[in-house]
Amino acid sequence: MVDAGVPVTPARDLQPLPAPLPDAGPLLRLENVVKHFPIKRGIFFKRQVGRVQAVEGVSLEVRRGETVGLVGETGCGKSTLARCITRLHPLTAGRVVFDGVDITQLSASQLRPYRRRMQMIFQDPFGSLNPRRRVGSIIGDPLAIHGIADGPERKRQVQELMEVVGLNPEHYNRFPSEFSGGQRQRIGVARALALRPSLIVCDEPVSALDVSVQAQIINLLEDLQGEFGLTYVFIAHDLAVVEHVSDRVAVMYLGKIVEMAETAELFGSPRHPYTAALLSASMVADPEKARSSHRVVLYGDVPSPINPPSGCRFHTRCPKAQPLCSVEEPPLRVQPGDPGGHLTACHFPVAPGERLVGAEPAISAAVTEYVASSPGAEEGTP
Amino acid sequence: MSLSPFEVGSAGLVADEEQSLDALDAGRTIEGRSPLRLALARLRSDRIAWLAAGMIILMVLLALCAPLISAVTGHSPYNPDLVNGTNSFGQPYGPGQAGFVLGTDNVGRDILVRVAYGARISLLVGILATLLATVGGTILGLVSGYYGGWIDAVLARMMDAVLSFPYVLAAIVLAAVFGGSLPLTIGVIAFFSWAAIGRIVRGQTLSQKEKEYVEAARSIGAGSFRIMFVDILPNLIAPVIVLGTLLVPVAIVFEATLDYLGVGVGPPTPTWGNMLADDQGSAGFGAWWFWVFPSVALLITTLGFNLLGDSVRDALDPRTERLFANRRKKVVVGAEPNPLSRADSKRLGGGTEAP
Numbered sequence: 001m002v003d004a005g006v007p008v009t010p011a012r013d014l015q016p017l018p019a020p021l022p023d024a025g026p027l028l029r030l031e032n033v034v035k036h037f038p039i040k041r042g043i044f045f046k047r048q049v050g051r052v053q054a055v056e057g058v059s060l061e062v063r064r065g066e067t068v069g070l071v072g073e074t075g076c077g078k079s080t081l082a083r084c085i086t087r088l089h090p091l092t093a094g095r096v097v098f099d100g101v102d103i104t105q106l107s108a109s110q111l112r113p114y115r116r117r118m119q120m121i122f123q124d125p126f127g128s129l130n131p132r133r134r135v136g137s138i139i140g141d142p143l144a145i146h147g148i149a150d151g152p153e154r155k156r157q158v159q160e161l162m163e164v165v166g167l168n169p170e171h172y173n174r175f176p177s178e179f180s181g182g183q184r185q186r187i188g189v190a191r192a193l194a195l196r197p198s199l200i201v202c203d204e205p206v207s208a209l210d211v212s213v214q215a216q217i218i219n220l221l222e223d224l225q226g227e228f229g230l231t232y233v234f235i236a237h238d239l240a241v242v243e244h245v246s247d248r249v250a251v252m253y254l255g256k257i258v259e260m261a262e263t264a265e266l267f268g269s270p271r272h273p274y275t276a277a278l279l280s281a282s283m284v285a286d287p288e289k290a291r292s293s294h295r296v297v298l299y300g301d302v303p304s305p306i307n308p309p310s311g312c313r314f315h316t317r318c319p320k321a322q323p324l325c326s327v328e329e330p331p332l333r334v335q336p337g338d339p340g341g342h343l344t345a346c347h348f349p350v351a352p353g354e355r356l357v358g359a360e361p362a363i364s365a366a367v368t369e370y371v372a373s374s375p376g377a378e379e380g381t382p
Numbered sequence: 383m384s385l386s387p388f389e390v391g392s393a394g395l396v397a398d399e400e401q402s403l404d405a406l407d408a409g410r411t412i413e414g415r416s417p418l419r420l421a422l423a424r425l426r427s428d429r430i431a432w433l434a435a436g437m438i439i440l441m442v443l444l445a446l447c448a449p450l451i452s453a454v455t456g457h458s459p460y461n462p463d464l465v466n467g468t469n470s471f472g473q474p475y476g477p478g479q480a481g482f483v484l485g486t487d488n489v490g491r492d493i494l495v496r497v498a499y500g501a502r503i504s505l506l507v508g509i510l511a512t513l514l515a516t517v518g519g520t521i522l523g524l525v526s527g528y529y530g531g532w533i534d535a536v537l538a539r540m541m542d543a544v545l546s547f548p549y550v551l552a553a554i555v556l557a558a559v560f561g562g563s564l565p566l567t568i569g570v571i572a573f574f575s576w577a578a579i580g581r582i583v584r585g586q587t588l589s590q591k592e593k594e595y596v597e598a599a600r601s602i603g604a605g606s607f608r609i610m611f612v613d614i615l616p617n618l619i620a621p622v623i624v625l626g627t628l629l630v631p632v633a634i635v636f637e638a639t640l641d642y643l644g645v646g647v648g649p650p651t652p653t654w655g656n657m658l659a660d661d662q663g664s665a666g667f668g669a670w671w672f673w674v675f676p677s678v679a680l681l682i683t684t685l686g687f688n689l690l691g692d693s694v695r696d697a698l699d700p701r702t703e704r705l706f707a708n709r710r711k712k713v714v715v716g717a718e719p720n721p722l723s724r725a726d727s728k729r730l731g732g733g734t735e736a737p
Binding site: 083086088108111112115116119120122123124127128129130131132133134141142145146175188191194195 | 416417593594595597598599600601602603604605608613616617619
């Protein structure tokens with residue numbers, strides 16, 4: 001499973017952080033997180049002509065030691081949400097509560113101690129490593145910034161980290177360009193691990209890798225979770241990967257969470273039509289099953305987040321949509337007959353065993369026109 | 383934390399497994415060849431770079447040996463010597479006459495000695511002004527590009543203003559107010575040169591700061607200062623080095639221009655610009671050595687730095703191609719000739735012959 005030829009060995013010196021108190025509440029809580037990006041025009045006096053509603057009121061709890069998967073199409077706000085969690089983006093509204101502390105309004109210097117406990121693994125193993133710096137100094141950066149280790153001690157710790165993630169410690173002085181994609185992602189993992197964080201936000205950590213290498217990285221992340229008691233927020237658009245790693249899964253569509261449940265529950269009986277369509281679109285590595293299952297093909301594209309549809313954001317493409325859907329936004333709640341942890345934001349959830357036939361948008365042109373003419377939506381609803 | 387590595391392309395960066403196994407056997411850490419070292423290796427194999435370096439070393443030696451030349455010949459660079467420096471008709475000696483290798487000027491001063499002393503001023507001004515301009519331009523460009531917003535608006539407009547300023551007029555006014563001097567000359571040149579570098583650095587910073595590695599640095603808690611100078615700057619070193627090298631000859635010509643106009647370093651000091659200005663009235667009666675030797679010195683210096691700058695750019699960025707580059711032949715030897723390029727060259731070559 002290791003592409004550098006060095007087995008992953010549990011390093012004795014890397015002591016996991018003391019186990020968190022079991023009753024200390026969730027590690028991370030998002031309360032109605034909103035992130036808009038302004039669109040500005042003008043040369044001298046920039047005026048705001050619109051805003052991209054990338055994340056629109058996401059609430060989520062992440063318990064200690066669990067892995068929460070976050071899935072959705074490209075552009076649904078997954079990565080923006082990840083950057084809101086790690087405060088790489090300032091929030092437009094809402095709160096991020098990390099280990100009981102609201103970190104939403106903290107300044108850069110106040111945030112630094114929390115950065116130690118909250119790390120990120122990036123999608124692009126090429127872009128996320130500085131091409132002009134040696135691997136040793138890249139992995140050693142967190143140690144240097146937080147004043148944890150210096151000189152030979154830092155080098156020792158970095159080489160230890162490299163061993164933990166399955167890199168050859170002899171490669172300390174190499175440049176990122178001398179590594180393969182999988183090895184580079186290991187470098188990213190080692191850098192995230194350097195500060196012994198409690199939470200690691202993985203922003204599509206394997207989507208840029210070969211399938212065989214994906215498995216290696218995922219196994220590595222799982223091993224490390226057991227060893228260091230890590231909590232993951234795992235973002236991906238590959239449903240198989242998410243199903244494999246996650247304890248719970250949240251499905252996002254156009255900046256909102258539309259459904260959230262335990263992994264087996266969500267994959268077994270999806271309630272939101274979008275989830276059902278998403279699941280039906282994923283490849284099944286079993287020809288028998290693949291032939292018997294039917295695909296729900298959605299029509300049209302994801303609407304623009306600059307001007308999202310009114311009511312339920314999915315109504316323009318939903319095979320089950322009714323006029324109510326374009327008017328009233330469904331809250332994220334437990335649907336009748338579902339277990340407590342299964343939340344769905346839908347007025348007309350898919351019944352267990354129901355087949356979504358006639359995947360054409362159910363809402364007629366008349367409704368769309370009605371929506372387009374209603375105040376607050378001057379243009380653009382397709 | 384090393385600032386040195388800057389990677390340029392992938393040529394030669396091969397993480398080959400055999401090499402690493404050998405190194406493992408030897409029991410030492412494996413060191414990636416830094417892009418700087420690769421660039422240096424490329425530079426070493428560039429004959430034009432050696433030629434340029436030879437020109438520059440020649441002028442540096444001339445500058446360093448100026449007091450020695452003065453002592454050996456016994457000729458002062460400053461004092462007029464109408465007794466020994468001119469012939470019995472009061473006319474200056476030509477090159478090779480009366481022990482003056484390059485002849486004398488109107489007032490009997492040894493032109494060789496003055497050219498040698500002029501080299502000191504030219505190199506000092508060229509290198510100091512370039513250093514000041516490069517450091518200042520890089521810092522301001524980084525700050526402007528990284529912070530954006532009103533800081534960027536102010537700095538970027540400042541760069542535009544400096545670049546569009548009639549710098550010769552400004553230099554004349556400054557010299558008239560403060561009196562020409564060496565520090566003022568260096569200051570004026572640096573002030574009118576930083577914006578060119580600042581603008582490039584700003585543009586590069588704008589593109590670099592969107593890279594994911596900057597986000598990664600922020601996520602581990604790096605401050606703005608660290609991100610600018612530890613993370614982004616090494617990625618800008620290549621263009622800065624190239625621009626810096628190419629700025630030296632510009633600064634030297636700038637200095638000569640100011641001297642020629644009489645607003646640079648004052649007249650008693652031997653500079654090439656002063657020599658050209660002093661002697662232009664006399665050049666008419668056939669004393670060509672008055673202006674030829676300072677001009678040749680100026681030419682060799684600026685040509686040397688320009689050629690070196692080109693070579694440095696080629697070494698840092700192997701993708702750029704230069705006409706008559708010797709090392710490209712080496713690459714082609716032994717390799718399968720590219721049929722496409724041959725056909726192209728035939729077509730191009732044949733085009734001139736065909737009616």
